[in-house]
Amino acid sequence: MIEDDIYRASSQYRLWSYTEPSLQSLRATTNAVASERVRAALRRSCEAHQSTATSAAGTPLPESNMEVKNKDEKDVECLTPEEELVLVRYYCEKTLELGETYKPPIPTMVRATAIQYLRRFYLTNSPMTYHPKSIMACALFVATKTDNYYISLRQFADGIPGDTTTEDVIAPEFLLMQGLRFTFDVRHPFRGLEGGVLELQAIAQGQGQPAPHLPYETAEDLQQGLLSIAPPPVPSSSMSDRIARAHGTTRELLKSAAQMTDAYFLYTPSQIWFSAFLLADRPLAEFLLDVKLAPETDENGLVNPLYEIRSKLHHVLTECSALLQSYTPLSSDPAQMKSLKRIAKKLYHCQNPEKVNLAAAQKRESTQPSTAVQSDAGIVTSESETERLAKKRKLEQEQKVRQEDDVFGPELVTQRTKQ
Amino acid sequence: MALSPFGSRSPSMTVHSPNTAIRLRATAAQNSSTGTASAAVSKPVQNGDRELTEQLNIDVRERYVKDRKVGEGTYAVVYVGHLRHDPSSLVAIKKIKVNAEYKDGLAMDAVREVKYLQELKHPNVIALHDVFSSKDQNLSLVLEFLPGGDLEMLIKDSDIQYGVADIKAWMGMLARGVWWCHENFVLHRDIKPNNLLIASDGEVKLADFGLARSFADPLFNMTHQVITRWYRPPELLYGARQYSGAVDIWSMGMVFAELLLRVPFVAGNTDLDQTSKICEAFGTPTEENWPGVSKLPYYIATDKAHLVPLQGRDFFMRQFPTAGPVGADLLMSMCALDPRKRSTAVQCLRHNWWTIEPRPTKNEDLPRKSGGTKKMGDDLTRRGGELDEGMFKSAARQLDFGMK
Numbered sequence A: 001m002i003e004d005d006i007y008r009a010s011s012q013y014r015l016w017s018y019t020e021p022s023l024q025s026l027r028a029t030t031n032a033v034a035s036e037r038v039r040a041a042l043r044r045s046c047e048a049h050q051s052t053a054t055s056a057a058g059t060p061l062p063e064s065n066m067e068v069k070n071k072d073e074k075d076v077e078c079l080t081p082e083e084e085l086v087l088v089r090y091y092c093e094k095t096l097e098l099g100e101t102y103k104p105p106i107p108t109m110v111r112a113t114a115i116q117y118l119r120r121f122y123l124t125n126s127p128m129t130y131h132p133k134s135i136m137a138c139a140l141f142v143a144t145k146t147d148n149y150y151i152s153l154r155q156f157a158d159g160i161p162g163d164t165t166t167e168d169v170i171a172p173e174f175l176l177m178q179g180l181r182f183t184f185d186v187r188h189p190f191r192g193l194e195g196g197v198l199e200l201q202a203i204a205q206g207q208g209q210p211a212p213h214l215p216y217e218t219a220e221d222l223q224q225g226l227l228s229i230a231p232p233p234v235p236s237s238s239m240s241d242r243i244a245r246a247h248g249t250t251r252e253l254l255k256s257a258a259q260m261t262d263a264y265f266l267y268t269p270s271q272i273w274f275s276a277f278l279l280a281d282r283p284l285a286e287f288l289l290d291v292k293l294a295p296e297t298d299e300n301g302l303v304n305p306l307y308e309i310r311s312k313l314h315h316v317l318t319e320c321s322a323l324l325q326s327y328t329p330l331s332s333d334p335a336q337m338k339s340l341k342r343i344a345k346k347l348y349h350c351q352n353p354e355k356v357n358l359a360a361a362q363k364r365e366s367t368q369p370s371t372a373v374q375s376d377a378g379i380v381t382s383e384s385e386t387e388r389l390a391k392k393r394k395l396e397q398e399q400k401v402r403q404e405d406d407v408f409g410p411e412l413v414t415q416r417t418k419q
Numbered sequence B: 001m002a003l004s005p006f007g008s009r010s011p012s013m014t015v016h017s018p019n020t021a022i023r024l025r026a027t028a029a030q031n032s033s034t035g036t037a038s039a040a041v042s043k044p045v046q047n048g049d050r051e052l053t054e055q056l057n058i059d060v061r062e063r064y065v066k067d068r069k070v071g072e073g074t075y076a077v078v079y080v081g082h083l084r085h086d087p088s089s090l091v092a093i094k095k096i097k098v099n100a101e102y103k104d105g106l107a108m109d110a111v112r113e114v115k116y117l118q119e120l121k122h123p124n125v126i127a128l129h130d131v132f133s134s135k136d137q138n139l140s141l142v143l144e145f146l147p148g149g150d151l152e153m154l155i156k157d158s159d160i161q162y163g164v165a166d167i168k169a170w171m172g173m174l175a176r177g178v179w180w181c182h183e184n185f186v187l188h189r190d191i192k193p194n195n196l197l198i199a200s201d202g203e204v205k206l207a208d209f210g211l212a213r214s215f216a217d218p219l220f221n222m223t224h225q226v227i228t229r230w231y232r233p234p235e236l237l238y239g240a241r242q243y244s245g246a247v248d249i250w251s252m253g254m255v256f257a258e259l260l261l262r263v264p265f266v267a268g269n270t271d272l273d274q275t276s277k278i279c280e281a282f283g284t285p286t287e288e289n290w291p292g293v294s295k296l297p298y299y300i301a302t303d304k305a306h307l308v309p310l311q312g313r314d315f316f317m318r319q320f321p322t323a324g325p326v327g328a329d330l331l332m333s334m335c336a337l338d339p340r341k342r343s344t345a346v347q348c349l350r351h352n353w354w355t356i357e358p359r360p361t362k363n364e365d366l367p368r369k370s371g372g373t374k375k376m377g378d379d380l381t382r383r384g385g386e387l388d389e390g391m392f393k394s395a396a397r398q399l400d401f402g403m404k
Helices: A002-011 A013-016 A018-058 A060-077 A081-101 A108-124 A132-146 A151-160 A166-170 A173-179 A190-204 A217-228 A239-255 A267-282 A281-294 A309-326 A335-348 A359-368 A370-372 A376-402 B020-032 B044-049 B053-061 B108-119 B153-154 B162-181 B245-262 B271-282 B314-317 B321-334 B343-350 B372-381
Strands: B066-070 B076-083 B087-095 B128-132 B139-146 B196-198 B204-207
Touching: A002 A013, A018 A108, A081 A108, A081 A132, A081 A335, A108 A132, A108 A173, A108 A190, A108 B053, A108 B153, A132 A151, A132 A173, A132 B108, A151 A166, A151 B162, A173 B053, A173 B066, A173 B128, A173 B314, A190 A217, A190 A239, A217 A281, A239 A267, A239 A281, A239 A335, A267 A281, A281 A309, B053 B066, B053 B128, B066 B087, B066 B162, B066 B372, B076 B162, B076 B372, B087 B372, B108 B128, B108 B139, B153 B245, B153 B372, B162 B204, B162 B245, B162 B321, B162 B343, B196 B314, B196 B372, B245 B321, B245 B343, B321 B343
Parallel strands: none
Antiparallel strands: B066 B076, B076 B087, B087 B139, B128 B139, B196 B204
């Protein structure tokens, strides 16, 4: 049994690993299904609105009725899968910031788990159905439970800027867990990085151990090898300083780029941290790779028997590095922010009206006898509900006009804490 | 290497198949057409409200039929059920009760149990086939059906005779299950005979992951209030907040001793009593035999007159003659007071006791007992760390450790 076999038994591998095309097609399907449902829901909402108008104003002319309907249907322009992805990414960045507002801040690992929960959830759910704003806090709270960083719900809700209630946080819990297919374990690249760094430090101090298939190497050989590698991208005073620097840069990449891109869906934790390490200090990372797999040729010019594995790995790491490097935070990029605002406005018009207030919906569900939902009375309830939501939307719309430039409503995290 | 996930061992993983895209397409098609055969789709009112994830959940739920209740506790209800399409395929369905006082969503026990069982697929760990939620948002775990009862039942039944070859078989299965947990960086933290369930083929399965957690990062604190008292290692009794897989190994040693003696080896009435019984039995922990022990929060120094010297190999051989000298050596390595000196799961498995005579009994020849389904029901409804009061009251006797 090797480590790979153990990883292959994990839910992260079994359920949450994809190829690029399979990931793309899954997102396209989710988007198509959600768009269809949003259109249907908006149609229902519109019809409900008309039927109330009808009863108030007597018999309407059938033609005008048709006209309104056609116009409405044409107007609903849904998000594309790419736009959905941008939106989800924005809320992943927000999750990182939200965790920072707590005292003490929620550990990076817990925040990273929450971000992966969000990303996994939105593979089979659309932001048009469930707004990420309402799922995000719940994802972070669930992560505190699954990652043994327990805070009470009350304390957690109090820590969120604004007037978020405990009900708002917990309402989507089951929905989220369903979307996660009840798998809560996320395998992160952080621990692997710590191991690699410890190993390099040991080598630097002359206490390194050779790989099992390279028994002829001594601790001195390894130490000498490490001291003779190419200089770092940024000059450093000593080897331990250099390792510490690379460690820090890699951690930052794992905290940001690795979380906000599809890295977890496409690569294993060890591939991810190694790719980030390559970006932080290439000669250092390549040295560690040589220690593990031996150089491409030995001193007699013989080709390393692990050459094939090595070149395959090299290819994967290059791809993963490129993915990590492609990431720039939305909030620091005016062009991306502009496009985000456009998407948010668009979402406002194609948000499924029947799923807007999850906490309220849950309260209604629990107070109503469950039999009524299935009977004819249930239809009446759901229609009046749709109507209520339509009114609410109209009210909100009026409010929105007043705060036009702030598409998400009040800022979740104040500007000060962002820096 | 772009990885693509492939099937799982769960019987109903078709829903959880990697081909979610196709699956979702099919669900969508079902939703838009009317009058399809599926029972779930035939309720038109609900169907319009249903999102895809809800539909997937319903599909899982519809796959099982509950037959009868076999256990009920404060925390859960357990049913025996079967796959709808195959009445011969039995499963245990554990429905977690919603705790009205707990307002923070799904309870931690359930979160832990689901989290770890989803990851740990091994012949000696109870299999989690599926998870679904019911209409009232109760969580149900579809678990492997284990009608053979548990090890506690066999230990306590004086009508059942078993020997060292049987113990070797059971301990081997336990050690492999624990090894798999540790290999996956999971601490079980509640190993005891009634969490060791027995399958119809005699295989022992580690169950109840309600107290489990992943290994903590170095310097990160964990709670010391885990593991049922009689199986709790000295470092936890002393309040250690940083510990390792060694805690589970101690529990394993206690189960081993109990299998040999047919009564719990050190059964304290309180935590303090447990500590003193451990000292009496194995020796008093001191800075000499356990460097650093005096710094643990609840460590109490014993005055010189009452110091019990650390027990050696001859003590274990005298106390557990049935194990034989090699078996006693393995037991001793599991019961080292200093957790750093205790064997790891791998070291236990490499011990030569497994390979010497007698060979472990084959599963089909292991002693068994009827009434196991009821026991499984009771075991699965218990909350982690609970001690069944009066469990050994009649059987417990004062043990003479040969000190006087």
